[in-house]
Amino acid sequence: MNVFVIGIGLIGGSLAIDIKAAFNEAVCFGIDANADNLDQAVALRFIDHKATMADLGTADVVILAIPVDVALSVLPVVLDAIHDDCLVFDVGSTKQKLCAAVADHAKRRNYLAAHPIAGTEFSGPKAAIANLYRGKANIICEIEKTAFKLQERAMEIFTRLGMQIRYMDPASHDKHIAYVSHLSHISAFMLGKTVIEKEKNERDIFDMAGSGFASTVRLAKSSPAMWTPIFKQNKENVIETLEEYIANLTQFKKMIEEEQFDEIYKEMEATNHIKTILKGIS
């Protein structure tokens, strides 16, 4: 099984590691705009061979693990290049625009839209780790538009990697993921910005920061190259989440200003419900 991974950073690299472990017959080919990344991936041995887009004709599986804006232009080119029995799936954090971009492509049935909910705040081939996807949800969109035998191949990969499959339409995916993922990233980035700006002349102040701050701001380490296009593609949904978040923060500030501390207590107590919701997410 010839597996081509386009974009061999954290996400693509971690997929290559697990696919090589789960499929004896898998040979991993890496394609990346960054030659250093390719060298690293080969040195780390999760990519067997460097490749280019010209080699895609020999692929049985192509994984697109690149920023979501680049994916818009690369996916049609990949579909043009593959043979009729090749599966192509992407792993991007937005699904609506990419599904629309290939809706009328002659090889639409070779493509499966996927979004494994997994990652770390690090990036690049050296950030790739084994078992990143084990026990994690993988959202599949428009499953009915993918050829049946290629669905089966995809499910075999996802199942062996330990993913839990969920089905959703692209519009719902993009709307809900804005709340449970994209907003968290902006929240963390702006928290980091606010504190860094304030404390830029205070050398020792971060000695006062504890594990709580570190946890809340963790996602502010994330890659701008990955996240800028996500916010661009999911603009409307992200703006809506930000408006609600800002409104809630403004109301909380007003309650402090007006010393409505009983209300503040109740608000926090109600939000403690997140404990139950998060049970099982690590």
Next chain:
Amino acid sequence: MNVFVIGIGLIGGSLAIDIKAAFNEAVCFGIDANADNLDQAVALRFIDHKATMADLGTADVVILAIPVDVALSVLPVVLDAIHDDCLVFDVGSTKQKLCAAVADHAKRRNYLAAHPIAGTEFSGPKAAIANLYRGKANIICEIEKTAFKLQERAMEIFTRLGMQIRYMDPASHDKHIAYVSHLSHISAFMLGKTVIEKEKNERDIFDMAGSGFASTVRLAKSSPAMWTPIFKQNKENVIETLEEYIANLTQFKKMIEEEQFDEIYKEMEATNHIKTILKGIS
């Protein structure tokens, strides 16, 4: 050494566990408004004896680990009750109002204002753990107002527990801690609220939440009984941090609306600097 812990939850309980491990001669007495908590602390064996405020005359060390509003009225009563050679320290997240409350107390020199930067999102005696304070900063305020030999006793405890001592005046403490701690809690609580409100009718949506969301929202599990009085006491500083945070979020939203994605990229890239800052905080 008779150590009285007033408030035997996560913070007070974890101190009792470590003090008993570090000082053979330590006998821990527990005082708590909640009788169940006291029973649990005795069952968990980090409290040797239940006690009341009437017993404080026999104390060598009194630790105040109660919500910061209650501490304002309890600390003067404790100082009234202790003998002349007893050390009293608190561990609250605000320092200005408490220091002011006892500034003119006849036993001011028996008190040391402390804030160990440690905790988890859990609370109560069962949340108490060993080594919570190892390697963590402990901010000491107005050290010069504490009697020299009681400073020494406090430092012996803090050092054996592995804390790193930092000195700061109460006003600076409250200002900076608003940024690196209090704001993180509000940010997390409001993120939790925003997502719960939006998704309350969507049973399966939290399947889409990954470790990033869990990390960012973690502090929304924190105790309202502990945090409401902190926001009350540090009102002005907390409002200031919230205004800056809301302004940054609003500007970020505007950049998305106006499609200034180059600026968004630069902003996130600059905030990635948090990686360096957080190095060493787990």
